[in-house]
Amino acid sequence: MTAPAAFPGGAELFRLSTEVAHLNHGSFGAVPVPVARAHRSLAEEAAADPDAFFLGVPDRLAEARGRIADRLGTDPEGAALVTNATEGAGLALDALRLTPDDEVLVTDHGYGTVVAAAARRARVVTVPLDPTLPDEEAVRKAVLAGLTPRTRVALLDQISSPTARPIATPALLADLAERGVTTVVDGAHAPGMLADPLAGAPDFWFGNLHKWGYAPPGSAVLAVAAAHRGRVPAPVPSWEDDRGFPRAVEYRATADYTGLLAAPEGLDLIASLGADRIRAHNSALAAYGAELLAELPGLAPLPADERLAMRALRLPPGLARTPAEAAALREEIAARLGFRVLIWAWPGGGGIRVCGQIYNTPGEYEGLVTALRPLLDGR
Numbered sequence: 263m264t265a266p267a268a269f270p271g272g273a274e275l276f277r278l279s280t281e282v283a284h285l286n287h288g289s290f291g292a293v294p295v296p297v298a299r300a301h302r303s304l305a306e307e308a309a310a311d312p313d314a315f316f317l318g319v320p321d322r323l324a325e326a327r328g329r330i331a332d333r334l335g336t337d338p339e340g341a342a343l344v345t346n347a348t349e350g351a352g353l354a355l356d357a358l359r360l361t362p363d364d365e366v367l368v369t370d371h372g373y374g375t376v377v378a379a380a381a382r383r384a385r386v387v388t389v390p391l392d393p394t395l396p397d398e399e400a401v402r403k404a405v406l407a408g409l410t411p412r413t414r415v416a417l418l419d420q421i422s423s424p425t426a427r428p429i430a431t432p433a434l435l436a437d438l439a440e441r442g443v444t445t446v447v448d449g450a451h452a453p454g455m456l457a458d459p460l461a462g463a464p465d466f467w468f469g470n471l472h473k474w475g476y477a478p479p480g481s482a483v484l485a486v487a488a489a490h491r492g493r494v495p496a497p498v499p500s501w502e503d504d505r506g507f508p509r510a511v512e513y514r515a516t517a518d519y520t521g522l523l524a525a526p527e528g529l530d531l532i533a534s535l536g537a538d539r540i541r542a543h544n545s546a547l548a549a550y551g552a553e554l555l556a557e558l559p560g561l562a563p564l565p566a567d568e569r570l571a572m573r574a575l576r577l578p579p580g581l582a583r584t585p586a587e588a589a590a591l592r593e594e595i596a597a598r599l600g601f602r603v604l605i606w607a608w609p610g611g612g613g614i615r616v617c618g619q620i621y622n623t624p625g626e627y628e629g630l631v632t633a634l635r636p637l638l639d640g641r
């Protein structure tokens with residue numbers, strides 16, 4: 263197995279602590295130095311003349327949205343800037359005016375806060391997906407088999423968090439649309455990771471810019487098909503209410519908008535470094551990490567998608583069966599070994615997810631495997 267080459271200048275673009283190896287970009291992202299600089303300069307501008315800054319915010323948000331929509335390949339009038347994926351989920355579901363009897367289909371790979379957003383509003387039906395399902399076709403069939411006559415909405419991950427699986431593929435979205443099911447896609451990981459993040463034209467799609475899009479935390483997008491736009495509620499009464507979607511949704515009174523206004527810088531940086539080049543590098547690195555981890559006794563790689571910068575493996579049975587056990591193992595790996603990875607819980611035994619990013623090097627994954635071996639030994 264040949265180690266991929268490091269991304270020239272990649273590590274220097276970030277100010278990550280050298281105390282720990284950051285192999286978990288997928289959870290909270292990381293902000294590159296030039297984006298952090300732009301963010302800071304906006305904060306300084308706001309501090310210097312708050313009136314001038316805040317009075318200009320709605321128009322500047324619209325301008326930032328235009329740049330972001332352009333990079334994502336979507337219509338700026340059909341997208342609103344929001345603070346995170348979880349908020350995007352709530353707004354999408356509120357637009358649908360669900361009643362407690364409506365069913366929302368989710369899978370057991372769905373993200374906790376996003377599924378909880380659905381459970382607050384309707385009856386959630388969870389489709390179990392065996393993490394070892396071999397391919398997209400098997401996933402598609404399993405989801406379709408979970409539909410009932412009362413399914414109104416399918417709320418599906420574009421890429422699942424624990425298992426790094428594509429679920430809401432264009433083929434599945436087309437099948438659901440044909441059956442009259444409204445599709446809401448959790449694209450938290452898509453911007454910056456996928457070449458065509460809005461593929462398949464779901465009714466609603468939300469994605470984080472602060473994960474793979476190099477934006478400051480609190481930056482996300484909600485994209486809405488034309489038929490639903492007029493029904494998306496503003497999260498709070500807005501001075502832009504008379505302008506409707508998307509301005510009323512993104513201008514939520516006095517708040518910190520500096521992250522959202524700096525967000526286009528993240529996508530611009532990706533474009534200037536070469537989006538395809540970053541994707542190829544990150545995915546090769548994650549694949550390298552997964553191949554090394556698979557050498558540890560009891561670790562079983564899950565089916566992988568070569569486009570993605572994340573890979574998942576099952577841990578030996580009995581480890582990380584519950585969220586508390588998973589969190590304890592994650593913290594032990596960080597504190598004792600110095601590696602940040604995602605440990606996910608699953609009935610019977612959870613798994614580990616590693617990510618690849620331009621600041622990572624092959625040596626970090628090699629070090630992880632060397633350090634994990636004795637820790638897992640005998641568990």
Ligand SMILES: Cc1ncc(COP(=O)(O)O)c(C=O)c1O
Nearest residue numbers: 289346347348373423448450470
């Ligand atoms: C698939 C998925 N959806 C939603 C989220 C939640 O993102 P946020 O905390 O920005 O709402 C995450 C975060 O890791 C995720 O992986």
